[in-house]
Amino acid sequence: MINLRELVEYNNKWILEDYNAGFGMPIELIDPDGNTQVYSANDPDPSNPTVLLAGQVVLHSTVVDAEGIPMVSDIRSVTLRRSSLDRIPLRTEKNQWTVKASELPNPTASKTTYLMERPDEGGEDIGIITLYLIRADQA
Amino acid sequence: MNFELVRDSVISILGAAEAGQYRTIGYQERASSADEVLGNLRSVQVFLANDTFPKSAGSMNLMMGDAEFTIVLSASSATELDLAVLEDDQSTPAEIAAAILAQQTAEKLASDSCEALFSLVWNTLNDPRNIDLGNPGLVSNRWTGEFRKGAPSRHGKLVAVLGEVSLTCRVEEIPTGEEVVNPLEGISGDLELKEDNIQESGVSNVYT
Numbered sequence: 001m002i003n004l005r006e007l008v009e010y011n012n013k014w015i016l017e018d019y020n021a022g023f024g025m026p027i028e029l030i031d032p033d034g035n036t037q038v039y040s041a042n043d044p045d046p047s048n049p050t051v052l053l054a055g056q057v058v059l060h061s062t063v064v065d066a067e068g069i070p071m072v073s074d075i076r077s078v079t080l081r082r083s084s085l086d087r088i089p090l091r092t093e094k095n096q097w098t099v100k101a102s103e104l105p106n107p108t109a110s111k112t113t114y115l116m117e118r119p120d121e122g123g124e125d126i127g128i129i130t131l132y133l134i135r136a137d138q139a
Numbered sequence: 140m141n142f143e144l145v146r147d148s149v150i151s152i153l154g155a156a157e158a159g160q161y162r163t164i165g166y167q168e169r170a171s172s173a174d175e176v177l178g179n180l181r182s183v184q185v186f187l188a189n190d191t192f193p194k195s196a197g198s199m200n201l202m203m204g205d206a207e208f209t210i211v212l213s214a215s216s217a218t219e220l221d222l223a224v225l226e227d228d229q230s231t232p233a234e235i236a237a238a239i240l241a242q243q244t245a246e247k248l249a250s251d252s253c254e255a256l257f258s259l260v261w262n263t264l265n266d267p268r269n270i271d272l273g274n275p276g277l278v279s280n281r282w283t284g285e286f287r288k289g290a291p292s293r294h295g296k297l298v299a300v301l302g303e304v305s306l307t308c309r310v311e312e313i314p315t316g317e318e319v320v321n322p323l324e325g326i327s328g329d330l331e332l333k334e335d336n337i338q339e340s341g342v343s344n345v346y347t
Contacts, residue, residue, distance in 0.1 A: 030225065030235055030239070032236060032239060033232055033236050034230075034231070034232030034233055034234065034235030034236035034237075034239070035232050036232075036235070073294065073295045074295035074296055075293075075295050075296070076295070076296055095218065095242065095244060096239060098225055098235075098239060113222055113225055113226060114296070115218050115220075115239075115242070117293075133296065134217070134218055134245060134293075134296055134297075134298075135217035135218065135245075135296035135297060136217060136218050136219070136220055136222060136225075136242075137217040137218070137219050137222070138219065138220075138221070138222045138223065139219040139220055139221055139222075139241075139242075139243065
């Protein structure tokens with residue numbers, strides 16, 4: 001019998017990372033030092049990894065405008081399992097992380113490059129992290 | 140009224156100076172997407188804010204109205220960096236880190252874009268050739284009195300900045316009366332109006 005912490009971690013795995021049963025989509029993360037993470041830190045064979053880093057990609061969010069009216073905005077975010085990350089983005093690292101994610105619900109679709117505008121303000125207790133994204137254009 | 144002519148003239152003047160650098164919209168939009176004003180799609184909205192008529196200006200023949208036009212400047216931007224480095228599998232971590240550090244943030248780019256748009260609009264409207272805004276004899280005292288820029292605001296994956304320019308001028312207005320009223324319909328019998336020798340009534344040529 002597994003305890004609740006293990007149950008949460010198990011749920012995060014199939015909800016956020018499973019391509020078939022969950023919302024999983026392949027994600028690439030580039031940290032401020034330029035290191036790219038393509039494979040999950042939970043890969044059972046780190047020397048010969050095959051499990052891609054995956055997370056839930058949300059292309060639209062509901063926000064409240066200045067007049068208090070709820071509206072749908074294309075604020076993009078990805079939610080990842082913390083244990084799958086080599087390095088956790090910090091709130092002080094605004095605009096220093098790069099995220100490559102697909103805009104289509106297709107794990108094999110090409111990825112678009114974003115900058116992490118900010119990480120979320122919580123989620124540590126259930127082992128997830130949400131990164132809010134901002135569009136990056138070629139300079 | 141003549142302020143409508145002047146408003147259309149301002150729209151035409153700004154439209155003729157676009158050169159692909161912005162879009163001119165001749166009314167106030169209720170709302171627009173940040174995507175619609177991205178880069179050189181930035182927009183200039185022109186509309187009348189208010190028109191005041193000082194009483195001392197007279198009420199018989201010519202009236203002078205102080206028209207104030209609001210010109211709303213909208214610009215948005217994404218963050219810019221060297222994506223070619225980030226998307227090249229051969230790039231080293233040091234090269235990628237340098238590209239990320241060299242980014243220009245969307246807040247700065249959107250703010251700069253709005254200020255550059257104000258510069259374009261200000262220089263166009265204050266060109267000496269536009270001293271009467273294309274309406275000789277009707278317009279005087281044209282003046283861009285204020286530029287107010289808002290704070291950068293996040294709209295989805297972009298950052299937008301709004302600015303507002305106040306353009307004031309004095310416009311000569313001539314009351315024309317209600318066009319649908321035929322003064323002869325309310326009068327029975329012969330009517331003869333003499334020429335108004337002192338030129339005060341403004342109706343001297345209606346019927347003689």
